[in-house]
Amino acid sequence: MPSATLEKALELRSGRERPGQFWKIDLDAIDFSSLQVAPPSDPQIVAPSKPGLIACGLEAAKRDHAEVFNRAFGSVTGTLNDKFASLSAALCNTGAFVYIPPDQSVDDPIEITYTAKNGALFPHTLVVVDRGARCTIIERIEGESAEAVCGIAEIVAAESATVTYAAEQNLPLESQAFFTRAASPGKDASVTWCVAEVGAALSVSRIDVLVDHPGVDAHLNGFFFPRGDQHVDMVSTVRHNVGESQSQTLIKSAATGRGQARYLGNIRIAPHAQGTEASLRDDALLLSPRAHIDSVPALEIGANDVKAFHGATIGALDENLIFYMESRGIEREAAEKMIALGFFEPVVERFPTGMRERLRAALEAKIA
Amino acid sequence: MSERGLRIQQLRAAAGGTQILKGIDLTVEAGRVHALMGPNGSGKSTLAFSITGHPGFKVESGSVTLDGADVLAMAPDKRAKAGLFLSFQYPAAIPGVKVANFLFAARQALHPGDLPPAKFRALLLEKMDLLDMDPSFMGRYLNDGFSGGEKKRLEMLQLAMLAPKYAILDETDSGLDVDALRAVGESVNAMRASESGKDTGFLIITHYPRILQYVKPDVVHIMIDGRIVKEGDAELAQRIEREGYDKIREETAQIA
Numbered sequence: 001m002p003s004a005t006l007e008k009a010l011e012l013r014s015g016r017e018r019p020g021q022f023w024k025i026d027l028d029a030i031d032f033s034s035l036q037v038a039p040p041s042d043p044q045i046v047a048p049s050k051p052g053l054i055a056c057g058l059e060a061a062k063r064d065h066a067e068v069f070n071r072a073f074g075s076v077t078g079t080l081n082d083k084f085a086s087l088s089a090a091l092c093n094t095g096a097f098v099y100i101p102p103d104q105s106v107d108d109p110i111e112i113t114y115t116a117k118n119g120a121l122f123p124h125t126l127v128v129v130d131r132g133a134r135c136t137i138i139e140r141i142e143g144e145s146a147e148a149v150c151g152i153a154e155i156v157a158a159e160s161a162t163v164t165y166a167a168e169q170n171l172p173l174e175s176q177a178f179f180t181r182a183a184s185p186g187k188d189a190s191v192t193w194c195v196a197e198v199g200a201a202l203s204v205s206r207i208d209v210l211v212d213h214p215g216v217d218a219h220l221n222g223f224f225f226p227r228g229d230q231h232v233d234m235v236s237t238v239r240h241n242v243g244e245s246q247s248q249t250l251i252k253s254a255a256t257g258r259g260q261a262r263y264l265g266n267i268r269i270a271p272h273a274q275g276t277e278a279s280l281r282d283d284a285l286l287l288s289p290r291a292h293i294d295s296v297p298a299l300e301i302g303a304n305d306v307k308a309f310h311g312a313t314i315g316a317l318d319e320n321l322i323f324y325m326e327s328r329g330i331e332r333e334a335a336e337k338m339i340a341l342g343f344f345e346p347v348v349e350r351f352p353t354g355m356r357e358r359l360r361a362a363l364e365a366k367i368a
Numbered sequence: 369m370s371e372r373g374l375r376i377q378q379l380r381a382a383a384g385g386t387q388i389l390k391g392i393d394l395t396v397e398a399g400r401v402h403a404l405m406g407p408n409g410s411g412k413s414t415l416a417f418s419i420t421g422h423p424g425f426k427v428e429s430g431s432v433t434l435d436g437a438d439v440l441a442m443a444p445d446k447r448a449k450a451g452l453f454l455s456f457q458y459p460a461a462i463p464g465v466k467v468a469n470f471l472f473a474a475r476q477a478l479h480p481g482d483l484p485p486a487k488f489r490a491l492l493l494e495k496m497d498l499l500d501m502d503p504s505f506m507g508r509y510l511n512d513g514f515s516g517g518e519k520k521r522l523e524m525l526q527l528a529m530l531a532p533k534y535a536i537l538d539e540t541d542s543g544l545d546v547d548a549l550r551a552v553g554e555s556v557n558a559m560r561a562s563e564s565g566k567d568t569g570f571l572i573i574t575h576y577p578r579i580l581q582y583v584k585p586d587v588v589h590i591m592i593d594g595r596i597v598k599e600g601d602a603e604l605a606q607r608i609e610r611e612g613y614d615k616i617r618e619e620t621a622q623i624a
Binding site: 334 | 444454459
């Protein structure tokens with residue numbers, strides 16, 4: 001264990017908001033130094049068979065694919081100077097490496113499942129998609145016991161590559177989840193994040209896309225729905241460092257019971273990034289009087305020839321919508337459920353087909 | 369059978385603390401078309417919402433019965449189950465809820481288990497065709513991004529699919545072009561000609577007599593300032609067309 005790296009990670013500040021009137025957890029006071037760390041393991045990986053496609057655990061990647069692996073591993077998340085990413089890097093005990101060779105189109109998703117048990121898990125998934133290649137990754141984070149899981153998902157997409165990375169965090173309720181998900185797309189590459197934060201008592205995550213090349217098409221989709229005493233803290237950031245590229249961020253959230261959430265949606269357009277088109281939409285639904293969501297869109301626009309849009313809504317279920325359904329014979333409770341599930345549907349539909357039914361069921365279970 | 373009909377008696381109702389309906393007496397008879405006309409602000413929509421149970425309207429006194437059943441004692445969904453339908457002037461947009469799923473849920477709620485999904489779909493396509501609606505409508509989110517005409521067609525589609533005993537059409541004609549208006553009129557007439565719709569009583573609320581060229585009313589009620597001030601046959605609607613509401617307002621001012 002490189003203890004100097006760990007020491008440095010432990011000292012970093014989270015950069016997240018301090019506790020306040022509603023949010024009670026101090027992310028900088030969480031004790032990571034005394035965690036019992038699970039022994040090294042490989043996740044479950046299911047991948048279609050394609051010429052040149054690599055999908056393996058980290059040990060195999062270091063051993064058999066050292067050149068491409070070493071060049072990319074940590075190359076994106078390592079630049080973020082993030083507390084949780086640094087912790088994950090220092091304590092990494094599981095992970096997966098996916099490589100798609102040039103111009104290879106992979107239709108079936110590559111599925112990676114992490115199962116937490118016997119101690120804290122620090123997974124690192126690295127996806128390298130070469131020039132003109134295309135793939136979809138489905139990552140599931142589950143647990144047999146309540147553990148801390150502090151992970152990284154990293155996408156390095158070459159010129160004209162297309163990659164969708166969909167993650168479903170569904171850890172047991174007493175768990176804590178910390179995830180750093182960052183992508184670096186090349187020229188004319190398309191990157192789509194789909195993130196569902198479903199489980200865990202505390203879910204802290206960030207989603208980043210670093211737009212350093214023109215022609216990039218970036219999509220950030222996410223939802224979360226704290227209920228009971230769940231807390232969710234999500235930050236998304238699209239950095240348009242060069243122009244002639246576009247991004248769309250769509251975040252849907254609801255909270256019920258005493259569920260607490262904070263979302264910060266950043267769009268940063270650098271002064272010379274002319275021709276950028278960026279949109280950010282986040283909608284929050286409050287389903288109980290004690291639930292709370294702080295939703296903050298933050299646009300920082302340095303260039304003048306750009307199109308930037310943001311829209312945010314927050315509120316309870318609209319009585320007019322409920323009445324409309326009731327007037328068609330649908331009982332109030334069923335109407336509320338349909339409207340709340342419908343609220344998430346636009347974002348659920350952006351996830352890979354095979355995930356949607358499970359996500360809908362998870363949402364329905366939260367409303368019940 | 370003396371109790372048959374949607375009977376509104378001495379209905380007083382308020383919105384935002386202000387009394388809007390000042391004692392309405394009106395009976396919609398099964399199988400008949402009643403037109404409720406009146407100038408803007410006379411209380412027509414308040415009547416529609418009070419009968420159907422919108423939470424923003426408070427019934428202060430009076431009664432509404434549907435074939436003898438006390439409507440005002442029921443939750444809004446129970447009123448629909450009793451056979452009441454409202455075509456909204458401004459239908460709600462509900463993102464994420466698909467038209468077909470919504471209609472199936474509504475049909476199931478009102479007529480449990482009477483149509484298996486395949487037959488439901490066939491019936492839906494048939495009714496959509498009648499309303500010149502493209503089948504792609506089924507997969508769209510309910511009223512989300514719909515034009516005014518599309519919304520009203522969807523209201524008529526629901527009317528056709530839900531086959532109520534009494535249907536209140538609140539300004540279904542407002543904002544419609546001639547084609548959409550004709551489609552609405554034909555839809556109502558087709559329903560009245562059908563086995564399941566021949567006994568349906570209609571209360572068509574309208575500001576202009578336009579829609580009444582397509583659907584002939586049996587009775588016309590004129591509402592001014594929260595009261596029914598005059599009743600007559602289809603000729604009364606013609607008169608409104610010629611003279612407007614002012615003359616009737618003057619004539620009836622002494623009575624009020």
